[in-house]
Amino acid sequence: MADNGGRREEGEYNLFTFPFSSKELNAMNDRYFFTLIPMKKRLPALLCGLSCLLAISCKKSGGGTVAGGSTVGGGTVNQDTVGTLKSVANAGFPFGLAIEYALFKQNEAYANLVKREASVVTFGYQMKHGAIVKDDGSFNFSGADELLTLCSNAGLEVYGHTLAWHQNQNGNYLRSLTTGGSGGPNLLPSGDLEAGSSGTGSTLFTGWNCLVGGTASANFAAVAGNNSARAMQVTVTTPGANAYDVQSIGTAFTANTGSVYRVSVDIKASVANGKVRLVMQNTAYQQLDITPTAAWDTYSWNVTVNESSPMLRLNFPASGTYTIDNISITDLSSAPPPAAAQVTTAVDSAMSRFIRTMVTRYAGKVKAWDVVNEPMMDGSSGLRTNTGTTTGDLFYWSQYLGRDYALKAFQYAKAADPNALLFINEYNLESNTAKLDSLIAYVNELKAKGAKIDGIGTQMHIGINTATSGIDNAFKKLAATGLKLRVSELDVRINPGDNSNFTAGPSELTAQANMYRYVLNSFLQNVPQAQRHGFTVWGVADSDSWILTSQKKTDAPLLFDNNYGKKQAFYSLLLGLKGK
Structure with a gap:
């Protein structure tokens, strides 16, 4: 069992494991029938109670059958396995799981489990800056x-x-x-796009050759720019088979081979998923794809130039209207801080x-x-x-x-x-x-x-040896702020000592179930209902936990095993969410 600082919670005792110390017996919850019996008389009463439990262990209870005599939360025989975590979360907050993009999209068993058990999900990575x-x-x-x-x-x-x-x-x-700073003068002075005529092609913008070829259908025009009189507007009706079928080619500039140059350009687009491709090319080829937004924004590209007279090309491989302005190329090697x-x-x-x-x-x-x-x-x-x-x-x-x-x-x-x-x-x-x-x-x-x-999330990446007094203390202090609270990233390491030859056994699985249940009980006991915002476990199956995939640890920290089977910890939370 996990060390709970001398006290235990309901459902945290394996009544079929002997012997009990006097300290353990004294610490047991008063829901058990022997609590008020004098110490020297408790063992006979305990044996009597055990015989009663054994007598009913093969019967149905609450509509569910006994799960092979397994223990739940290290406690009484599991007689109630009915329901999903989201369906029994009746304490006023949703149950959630953290999910991974590729697994949810491609693994049917993974996705079905998430849909069955969770009402809210947190993306492990897909909404982060990176x-x-x-x-x-x-x-x-x-x-x-x-x-x-x-x-x-x-x-x-x-x-x-x-x-x-x-x-x-x-x-x-x-x-x-x-x-880096401005990097000195703009090596592409024609990038302001102010000079040119009302014609098409090379005469529309001085220093730029605007081309439409292949199967593409597009046109170039001069329009008002981003705080300037003129900008290049490209309307692509039908993209070509090649990205360069619609392009504008700038004048070659003199570069120091091996130096880093910053290309800066202001762009806005009429479509959400459009594309502008920057290409640095003469004999060598380098590219950067940009997905511009509907508002003017400045995009920068730091590129190491490997030839002495490169040209900047703007390719337009997707439908939409794109407006380009204020193109500059500067040498960062000469830039002041x-x-x-x-x-x-x-x-x-x-x-x-x-x-x-x-x-x-x-x-x-x-x-x-x-x-x-x-x-x-x-x-x-x-x-x-x-x-x-x-x-x-x-x-x-x-x-x-x-x-x-x-x-x-x-x-x-x-x-x-x-x-x-x-x-x-x-x-x-x-x-x-x-x-x-x-x-x-x-x-x-x-x-x-x-x-x-509005609220505070307490992640709770913990282990079976985490001090329960600290869990209680955290919930109490956080609740005192009056803000909403959520258990945002819970997992329970079963091998916190990082033993290299570790294999989870019954005692470790029981301790893990105890700890999951303890966190839930402490959350319910110490956080007022109006402040409880959610309870999320950080991952689905043990094999896809970040503790294994990112930290490369040997562990099994989640509610489901590698085959998406329910572990003791699952049943412990299930009963806890049912208020049992």
Whole structure:
């Protein structure tokens, strides 16, 4: 059994395991028949009670049959296996699961299980910055849109995760906003598109050759630009078989081979899923695809040029109307460092654009969001920040925007959808009191500054050895804020010691079931019903848990085994949600 600090909850005892210590017997819940019997007389009474349980163990109860004599939550014989987790969650909050895009789309057993057991789902990755934002700063919603449609068609509500985090971001794009400056003069002066005639082709925009060929049907025109008199407008009625069938070719410029150049261009489009392809080519070929939005936006491409006289080409391989303006190419190797104010403005703009675009796009479909994720440090805690360099998907908003980065994030989300519930989400609150207190203090600070914070998510990536007193303490302190609370990412490691030759046995599975049940019971006991927003387990089957796939641990932390079979932990939660 898990060490519960000297006390146990209903359903957490395996009555068929001997011997019991006097401490264990004294700690048992008063629902059991021997609680008031003097200690020296308890064993006969216990044996009598056990014979009664054995006598009924083969009978039906509550419409369900005994599941092969298995124990539930390490306690009484499981006599009630009827129902799904979502159908019995009658405590005023939905039951949820975190899901993965490829599995939900391609694995029928996985998808059917999710549809059967959950009423709300959280995307493990598809709504994060790194999944949406491309290297040029443009957005690709295809994966998120498809998964949301699949879930909506299945009657599943989607919880939004996550808008401002320091991981799972397009770090390359965000760091490009903080390094380099203008890079000196524009090497493509014709990129302002101001010179030209009212004709077509090479005479329409000086320095550009606008072409339509193959099977494509399209036309070029000069229109008012982004704070300029002229811009290039391309209307593609029928795309060609090749991306270059509709293209505009710029003048070659002189480059230093091996140097990094920044291509910057303002674009807007009439369609949501259009495409503009930037191509750097003379003899070598490099490309970047952009999916522009309906509003003017600036897209940047840092490209290492490997020839001395390249040309920038604009290809239009998709239907729609595209307006292009303010094209520049600058040499970053000669760029002075940007001023601090420029960096702050650029980073703030990138965060605002991502949050506003996401929340606006899914308004009414996603009714609650993790706006700020994991803002506090571990250890003695305090606000998470970074003073060194970052690589990969890491980027710390607070490093450039200070303590108020979270305030800005909540303000942007509220402006995009005033009706959405907005949460702050954190881990280790049940095991680190300093972090718990720091988070609550930060939430109070943000609210005092006017942030709309509706709730707090406590992730709860825990193990069978997690101290239950810390779980109780976290729920009590969080409930005292008066905000909504959700168990947002629960999983229970069964091998927290990382034993390399570990195999889960009956005792570990029982301890895991105990811990899942304990979290649920503590949530119900310590959080008022009006504040309970949800209870989500972070994953479906053990084999697809992030603890195995990302952390590469040997473990079995979820409710379903590798074959999608129900584990003891499932039945423990099922009974707990039924209030039994």
